[in-house]
Amino acid sequence: MVSVERLPKPVQESYEWQYRAACSGLDSAQFFAPASERGPKRERREAAAKAICATCPVIQECLDHALAVREPFGVWGGLTAPEREDLRRTRPRVTLRRSA
Ligand code: SF4
Structure with a gap:
């Protein structure tokens, strides 16, 4: 019998968790800093992104x-x-x- 356990998972299966993401449909700028962003502005944006992540059902994935x-x-x-x-x-x- 052939074992397929060691084969990589199909790509779609590997990324299906993203369909359940709390950030799905949100502006990705909330999660990625502009190159020039620094200091308190960056900290506020990251804190807001982390607050979204804290509600996310796929945070571990x-x-x-x-x-x-x-x-x-x-x-x-x-x-x-x-x-x-x-x-x-x-x-x-x-x-x-x-x-x-
Ligand atoms: S943990 Fe955060 S960045 Fe990851 S999918 Fe969830 S909301 Fe998006």
Whole structure:
């Protein structure tokens, strides 16, 4: 019998969570900073984006995706890019070992 467990998931299945996103249909500018944005204006925009994420039914899927692809911009899964990078660095890594 052929095992398909190790094959990658179909693309549509991998991204279906996005159909349930709380940000679906909203202005993406809420989640992605203009290059010149700094200081309190940036903090307010990110806080508003994070408030939307906090209500999102797929926040974990979104964060997992952003971490997996090392998404370098925007608020994903309730975290900014620097926050995701911090999480990625401190998160324990899973390694597979073969028994001898
Ligand atoms: S967690 Fe935030 S960025 Fe991710 S899908 Fe939900 S609302 Fe959008």
